[in-house]
Amino acid sequence: MNEKVIVVLGTRSDSHVERVTQRLADRGCKDVVVIDYHAGTTFSLELDRHANRALTVDGRRLPSDCIVWDKTKILPGTRYYIRAGDESSRGYAAQEWRAYYALLAAFAGDNAVNSSRSRLCMIKPYQQSTAAAVGLRVPTTLVSNRKEDIAAFQTRSDHMIIKSLSGAKVSPKGEGEYVPYVVMTMRVPAEDIAAADPDSILICPHFAQEEIAKAYELRVVVAGPRIIPFRIDSQRHESTQVDWRKATALNEYSRCELDTHLEGQIHAFMKQMGLTFGSLDFVIDKEGDAWFLECNQDGVWAWLDDLVDGEITDAFADELLRRWKALDAQAMAA
Numbered sequence: 248m249n250e251k252v253i254v255v256l257g258t259r260s261d262s263h264v265e266r267v268t269q270r271l272a273d274r275g276c277k278d279v280v281v282i283d284y285h286a287g288t289t290f291s292l293e294l295d296r297h298a299n300r301a302l303t304v305d306g307r308r309l310p311s312d313c314i315v316w317d318k319t320k321i322l323p324g325t326r327y328y329i330r331a332g333d334e335s336s337r338g339y340a341a342q343e344w345r346a347y348y349a350l351l352a353a354f355a356g357d358n359a360v361n362s363s364r365s366r367l368c369m370i371k372p373y374q375q376s377t378a379a380a381v382g383l384r385v386p387t388t389l390v391s392n393r394k395e396d397i398a399a400f401q402t403r404s405d406h407m408i409i410k411s412l413s414g415a416k417v418s419p420k421g422e423g424e425y426v427p428y429v430v431m432t433m434r435v436p437a438e439d440i441a442a443a444d445p446d447s448i449l450i451c452p453h454f455a456q457e458e459i460a461k462a463y464e465l466r467v468v469v470a471g472p473r474i475i476p477f478r479i480d481s482q483r484h485e486s487t488q489v490d491w492r493k494a495t496a497l498n499e500y501s502r503c504e505l506d507t508h509l510e511g512q513i514h515a516f517m518k519q520m521g522l523t524f525g526s527l528d529f530v531i532d533k534e535g536d537a538w539f540l541e542c543n544q545d546g547v548w549a550w551l552d553d554l555v556d557g558e559i560t561d562a563f564a565d566e567l568l569r570r571w572k573a574l575d576a577q578a579m580a581a
Contacts, residue, residue, distance in 0.1 A: 250278065250309075250310045251278060251310075251571055251574055251575050252278045252279075252280055252309055252310060252313045252314070253271065253276065253278065253279045253280070253313065253314045253315075253316065253567055253571055254279075254280050254281075254282065254304075254309065254313045254314070254315045254316070254351070254355075255267075255268060255279060255280070255281040255282070255315075255316045255318055256282055256315065256316065256317045256318060256319055256348040256351060256352065257281065257282075257283070257316075257317075257318035257319060257320060257348075258281070258283045258284055258285040258286065258327065259281055259283055259285070259286065260283075260285045260326055260327060261318060261320055261327055262549045263318060263547070263548065263549055263563075264281065264318050266549065266552065266557070266560040266563075267316075267560055267563045267564050267567065268281065270557070270560050270561065270563075270564035271564050271567060271568060274564060274568055276567075276568055276571055280304050280305075280307075280309065280313075282304060282348075282351075284321070284329065284331075284344050285330060288304065288305060289304070289305055289306070290302070290303060290304045290305070291303045292347075292350070292351070300354060302351075312358060312574060313355065313358060314355075314358050314360065314567060314570045314571050314574060315351060315352055315355035315358055315359040315360065316359075316360050316567060317348060317349075317351075317352040317359055317360070317361060317366075318545065319344075319345060319348045319349075319545070320545055321341045321344055321345055323338075323341070328341065329341045329344070349363070349366075352366075358570070358574065360523045360524060360566070360567065360570065361521070361522050361523050361524055361525075361544050362521050362523075364521045365520055365521035365522045365523075365544065366544070369542070369543075369544060370412065370413070371410070371412070371414075371454065371540070371541045372388050372390060372412075372454070374520070374539075374541055374542055375388060375539065375541075377516060377519050377520055378512075378516050378539040380519065381512050381515035381516050381519060382512050382515075383512050383516065383537070383538075383539040384536060384537065384538045384539065385538065385539050386456045386457045386458075386459055386538060386540075387400075387403075387404070387456065387457045388454070388455070388456050388457075389454075389455045389456075390412060390452050390453070390454050390455075391452065391453060391455070392448055392449050392450070392451060392452055392453060393445075393448070393449075394440070394443060394445040394448045394449075397440055397448065397453060397455055398437070398440050398441065400455055401435070401437055401440055401455070402437075403457075404457035404458065405457070405458070405460075406434060406457070406458035407434070407435055407455055407456070407457065407458065408432050408433065408434055408435070408455070408456050408457075408458045408489065409432070409433055409435050409453060409454065409455055410430075410432050410454045410455075410456065411430040411454065412452050412453075412454040429492070431489075431490040431492060431493055432489055432490040433489065433490070434458065434489055435455075458489075459530045459532050459538050460532055460533055461481065461482055461488070461530050461531065461532065461533075462482065462531050462532060462533050462535070463478055463479060463480050463481060463482060463531050464478075464479040464481050464491060464528065464529065464530055464531065465477065465478060465479065465503070465505075465527075465528070465529040465530075465531060465537065466479055466500075466526060466527070466528060466546075466548075466551065467505070467513060467526070467527040467528075467529065468525075468526050468527075468546070468548050468551065468559050468562070469513060469517055469522075469524065469525045469526075469527065470523070470524050470559070470562035470563045470565070470566050471523055471524075471562070471565070471566035471569065472514075472566075473562035473565070473566070474505065474510050474513060474514075475502070475551075475555070475558055475559055475562060476502070476503050476504065476505050477500050477501065477502060477503060477551050477554075478500070478501050478502075478503040479491050479498050479499075479500055480498060480499040480500075480501075481498055483497075483498075483499070484497045484498075500550075500551060500554060501554075502554065502555050502558075509537055513527065516539075516542070517542075520542065522542065522544055523566060524544060524563065524566070525542045525543065525544050525546065526542065526543045526544075526546025526547075526548060527539070527541070527542045527543075528540040528541050528542075528543075
C-alpha cells in the first residue's frame with residue numbers, strides 16, 4: 248500500500264484545523280483524514296495477537312505509516328467540546344476521545360506532530376528549566392503548599408504573582424467537566440499571604456513567580472523552521488497589565504521581528520522539548536530583555552493569522568506537507 252495520508256486528530260469545528268487542511272488541499276495534498284468527533288467519524292483500531300495494527304476510518308483502511316497532527320482541544324465550555332449525548336455522559340466521552348487521540352499519536356511515533364514524547368511534561372516550571380538550559384531568561388519560581396515558604400519568597404520579590412500550575416480551569420459546580428472559568432495570573436499582596444489560613448494553602452500546590460516589569464509582551468508562533476512573532480501592547484490598559492487575556496480585545500497586536508540570537512534560543516528550546524508546533528509567551532522588560540514564560544503546544548493563533556494574511560496557516564501547512572513528502576521519499580527508498 249503506497250498511500251500518503253495526513254491524519255488530523257481534532258475537529259473541523261476548530262478553525263485551525265479547517266484553515267490548515269484547506270491550505271494543504273490547495274497545495275496538492277488531497278488525502279487528509281480528520282478523525283472528527285463532531286462529524287460522526289467512524290473508526291476501528293484492531294490489534295492482532297502480535298500487536299499488528301489495522302486502523303480503519305469511515306470504512307477505509309489507512310496505511311500503517313501516516314503523518315499525524317494531534318490538534319486535540321476538547322475543552323469544556325468551548326465550541327470544541329463534546330456535543331453528542333446528554334450532559335452527564337459528555338465528561339466521560341471527552342476523556343475517552345482524549346485517550347484515543349493520545350493512543351493514535353503514540354502509535355505514530357516520530358510521525359506525530361507534536362510527538363507523544365513532547366507531551367509528557369508541558370508544565371511551566373519544567374519548560375522554564377529547559378528554557379534556562381538553552382540560555383533564555385526565566386523568572387524565579389516557587390511551587391509550594393507551605394505558607395511560610397510562600398511568604399519568604401514574596402519578601403525576596405518586588406512583586407509576586409500566582410498562576411495555575413496545571414493550566415486547568417475552576418469549576419463552579421464541583422467535580423466533573425463543568426469548567427468554564429479560566430484561572431488568570433494575579434498579583435498577591437503580602438498582607439493577603441499573611442492573613443491566609445495555612446491549611447487553605449496546604450490543600451494544593453501553589454505556583455508563584457517574581458513579576459517582571461513589562462514594557463510589552465510577545466506571542467511567538469513556531470511551526471517547524473518558521474518563527475512568527477507578535478508584539479502585544481498589554482501595558483496600555485490596567486486590566487491587561489498582569490494577564491493580557493483578561494481583556495484580549497483591548498490589546499494591540501502587531502507582527503514584529505526577533506533578533507537572530509533569540510530565534511536561535513527558541514529553536515534550541517523547541518528541539519529540547521521535542522516540539523514541532525508551539526506558541527511561546529515572553530515578557531519584554533523595561534531594558535528590552537526577553538523573559539520566557541511558557542509554551543503552549545496547542546496555542547490558539549487564528550486571530551493572529553488574520554492579521555498576517557494566513558502566514559501562520561502557511562507555516563503549519565508547509566511543515567505538514569514537508570513531512571508528508573518525506574514519508575513518501577522514505578517509502579520509495581525502501
